[in-house]
Structure formats: structure tokens, C-alpha cells
Amino acid sequence: MASHAEITASLRAFQSGYSKNKRLKIMNRDWDRVVLVKAEDIESEHTLILKDGELSLMEGNNGRADLIVAADSETLADMFYGDITPTEPYMNGTLKITGSEDDIVRLDFISLMIWGE
Amino acid sequence: MKRVVSVSLGSSRRDHRVEVELLGEKFEISRRGTDGDFDKALALLKELDGRVDAIGLGGIDVFLYAGKKRYAVEDGLKLMAAVKKTPVVDGSGLKNTLERETVYYLREHTDLLPPGVKVLMVSAVDRFGMAEALNELGCEVTFGDLIFSAGIPYPIRTIGELEEIAARILPEMVKLPFHMLYPTGKKQDSQDEEKVQKYGHYYQEARVIAGDYHLVRRYMPGLTGQTIVTNTTTAADVDFLREKGAGCLVTTTPEFQGRSFGTNVMEGVMVALLHKPWAEITPGEYLDLLKRLNFKPRILPLA
Numbered sequence: 001m002a003s004h005a006e007i008t009a010s011l012r013a014f015q016s017g018y019s020k021n022k023r024l025k026i027m028n029r030d031w032d033r034v035v036l037v038k039a040e041d042i043e044s045e046h047t048l049i050l051k052d053g054e055l056s057l058m059e060g061n062n063g064r065a066d067l068i069v070a071a072d073s074e075t076l077a078d079m080f081y082g083d084i085t086p087t088e089p090y091m092n093g094t095l096k097i098t099g100s101e102d103d104i105v106r107l108d109f110i111s112l113m114i115w116g117e
Numbered sequence: 118m119k120r121v122v123s124v125s126l127g128s129s130r131r132d133h134r135v136e137v138e139l140l141g142e143k144f145e146i147s148r149r150g151t152d153g154d155f156d157k158a159l160a161l162l163k164e165l166d167g168r169v170d171a172i173g174l175g176g177i178d179v180f181l182y183a184g185k186k187r188y189a190v191e192d193g194l195k196l197m198a199a200v201k202k203t204p205v206v207d208g209s210g211l212k213n214t215l216e217r218e219t220v221y222y223l224r225e226h227t228d229l230l231p232p233g234v235k236v237l238m239v240s241a242v243d244r245f246g247m248a249e250a251l252n253e254l255g256c257e258v259t260f261g262d263l264i265f266s267a268g269i270p271y272p273i274r275t276i277g278e279l280e281e282i283a284a285r286i287l288p289e290m291v292k293l294p295f296h297m298l299y300p301t302g303k304k305q306d307s308q309d310e311e312k313v314q315k316y317g318h319y320y321q322e323a324r325v326i327a328g329d330y331h332l333v334r335r336y337m338p339g340l341t342g343q344t345i346v347t348n349t350t351t352a353a354d355v356d357f358l359r360e361k362g363a364g365c366l367v368t369t370t371p372e373f374q375g376r377s378f379g380t381n382v383m384e385g386v387m388v389a390l391l392h393k394p395w396a397e398i399t400p401g402e403y404l405d406l407l408k409r410l411n412f413k414p415r416i417l418p419l420a
Contacts, residue, residue, distance in 0.1 A: 027271040087289040101297050102268050109267050116285030
């Protein structure tokens with residue numbers, strides 16, 4: 001089980017990876033979304049905000065999520081650190097993403113562009 | 118008579134059946150769509166296994182290519198694994214040969230592909246041979262893989278960048294359900310109006326639009342005489358392209374009774390003619406057989 005602080009640290013690593021990737025920012029210029037990241041086994045919520053290609057992170061839930069990413073704390077931390085890809089936990093049901101299929105593919109894509117080979 | 122059946126995840130509205138004679142052998146070629154129903158496709162494949170001479174998988178790619186790397190689509194592999202006795206193909210082997218040759222043919226025999234012409238390939242990883250040939254001949258190619266398959270408005274301009282992005286994302290993306298990456302079933306009968314508005318300008322900026330017909334169709338805006346290089350077109354598709362303002366249709370596979378078949382079907386026919394396991398057939402053997410069959414691209418002026 002990962003702690004809230006570990007999930008926060010993993011999301012900061014994800015945000016840092018995103019921010020260093022100029023091409024990814026260009027790719028997401030049109031994709032303004034609020035993503036709620038919610039742990040299912042501990043009290044932990046974070047909000048990722050994508051606006052004009054920039055990604056920001058806040059702790060807690062701002063109540064305006066377009067997409068909800070929910071999993072156990074360990075899976076969330078592993079995923080945002082890039083130790084695992086989202087595809088496998090998504091396909092086996094460990095990771096649940098609520099939102100449109102296009103948005104789910106887009107989120108998967110961002111993660112792969114940051115952490116992919 | 119040899120029987121080749123294409124089992125497709127696409128719309129059953131496109132089903133058809135023809136009889137043709139090729140190199141002295143009679144063939145019955147048919148296409149059976151399952152309207153995006155994966156389980157129905159699996160059941161049909163099992164039913165046909167051992168009862169026909171070759172099976173083509175349509176509406177899905179089993180193998181995607183970028184550079185020397187090959188990526189296997191998991192849903193495609195599941196369909197392939199359902200067939201134990203009959204040779205089963207997805208068209209990727211033939212595409213690599215036939216579609217390269219189509220590009221060379223157009224350069225040599227027509228004025229449709231002059232050096233520097235702007236080409237939009239709606240998707241390149243499903244027909245990398247065509248992408249490489251267009252690039253080799255000095256066309257100015259925009260690869261729309263991210264735009265049209267992932268909804269990301271980022272035109273890829275070089276083969277190198279295509280390979281690099283593919284290496285990052287495809288090893289994982291191929292594990293997703295195929296319908297998340299490609300229009301299957303009823304989606305093939307309609308246009309995505311929001312994306313037509315958003316991404317239509319990529320079509321209008323090009324003089325040649327190449328690639329998978331269902332992607333080409335789904336996002337096509339009004340055109341101004343562009344050439345479309347694709348296959349699997351029906352008579353209704355020709356009318357659609359004409360209404361949209363396309364100037365010319367080039368199909369990479371030959372026309373039988375008004376219909377250009379998918380490469381999976383043609384590859385099935387070739388496997389049945391070659392009497393060899395699919396995995397053992399070389400590009401040279403496909404090329405040789407294409408010459409013997411005298412297959413040439415069909416060029417249909419629409420204006």
C-alpha cells in the first residue's frame with residue numbers, strides 16, 4: 001500500500017516529466033481537462049488540470065472532473081512513477097477510468113509519451 | 118472451386134460475394150461483416166475453420182509496422198488464434214508489397230504523384246510500405262496516425278518521428294480493445310462530424326489522401342479534386358467520394374464486379390494459389406505472383 005504522500009510524489013514526477021516534454025505540450029494544446037486521481041484503499045485524492053497544454057497538480061478534489069482515475073494506492077503510485085503502464089491495470093480492471101473512450105486513449109497516450117521506451 | 122472468406126469486424130452492409138478465375142483456378146470470394154461484434158467474429162472464424170481454403174481478417178489489423186519493428190494487436194491475435202486448420206491472414210504481408218508497387222506505378226505511369234506533392238496518410242502504421250514508398254519518392258507526407266486514431270492534432274512529418282512515437286506508444290496501445298483505436302461496426306457507416314470540422318483542413322491542404330478507407334471516409338470534409346489512394350471501396354463509396362469532391366480514386370487491389378477488395382482478401386487468394394504456409398511466403402513471391410496475375414491499381418477519374 002502506498003501513502004498519500006507517495007502518490008503525491010508520483011504525480012509530481014509525472015507532472016515534471018510532462019512539463020519537460022515540449023512536444024507533448026503542443027500535442028495537448030487543445031485538450032483542456034480536469035482529471036481526478038482517487039485511491040480506493042486509502043483517503044487520497046488529487047486533481048490534475050490540463051489547460052492550454054500545461055499540466056498542474058493540486059491535492060484534493062475540485063469537483064469538476066472530466067475524467068476519474070481510480071485504483072488502489074500502490075497501482076496509482078506505480079503508474080504515475082512510470083513503473084507500470086496504465087494499459088495492463090486498465091485491461092484487468094485494477095485501474096478504472098471514468099470518461100469518454102477518446103479521453104481514456106488520450107490519457108494513456110500522455111503516460112506512454114512520458115514514460116514509454 | 119477454392120473458397121476464400123473475409124471475416125470482418127466491419128459493417129455487414131458491405132457484405133458481398135463474387136466468383137472469379139485466377140491463373141486457371143476458380144475462386145469464390147466472399148466478405149462477412151460482424152458489425153463490430155468480436156464474439157460473433159470469433160464464432161464465425163471457428164465455424165469456417167477447415168471448411169474454406171483461406172480466411173482473411175478484415176476490419177482489424179493484426180500487425181502494425183514502423184521501421185523494422187512489428188507490433189501485434191492483441192485483439193487481432195485472438196481472432197487469428199481461433200483458426201487452427203485454415204490459413205488465416207490479415208493482409209499485412211501483401212500490403213507491404215502491393216502498396217509500395219502502387220506508389221511506384223503511380224509515379225511511373227501517371228501524373229498523380231509528382232515529386233513534392235502534398236500527401237495526407239490518414240494512418241501509416243497499418244501500411245508502412247506505402248508510407249516508405251511515398252517518402253522515398255520525395256512526396257511531402259503528413260502522417261495522420263495521431264490525429265485520426267488518437268484525436269491528437271499533431272501531424273507527424275517524417276518517417277523518423279513516426280517510428281520514434283510508434284516505439285513509445287504502440288507496444289502498449291496494441292493491448293487496448295481494437296474498437297478504441299479504429300472505427301468498427303456501425304461507426305464505419307457514418308462520419309464523425311466534430312472531427313471533420315476539427316481536422317478536415319488536413320485533407321484540404323493535401324492533393325493526395327492515402328490510407329485505410331474507413332478512416333479516410335470517417336473524417337473527410339468537402340474536397341477540391343484530391344486523389345484518394347485506398348481500397349475496399351464499394352459502388353456506394355465511389356458515389357460518396359464523388360459527392361465530396363474527390364478528383365480521382367486509386368485502389369490498390371483489383372476490382373471484381375464493382376468492388377475493390379481488402380488486402381486481407383487478396384492475400385488469402387494468394388496464399389491459396391501459392392500452396393504455402395503464410396509465414397513462409399516472401400515479399401518476392403508476392404511480387405512475382407502479382408506480376409503473373411497482372412494486378413494493377415485501378416484508377417478511376419471521379420470529376
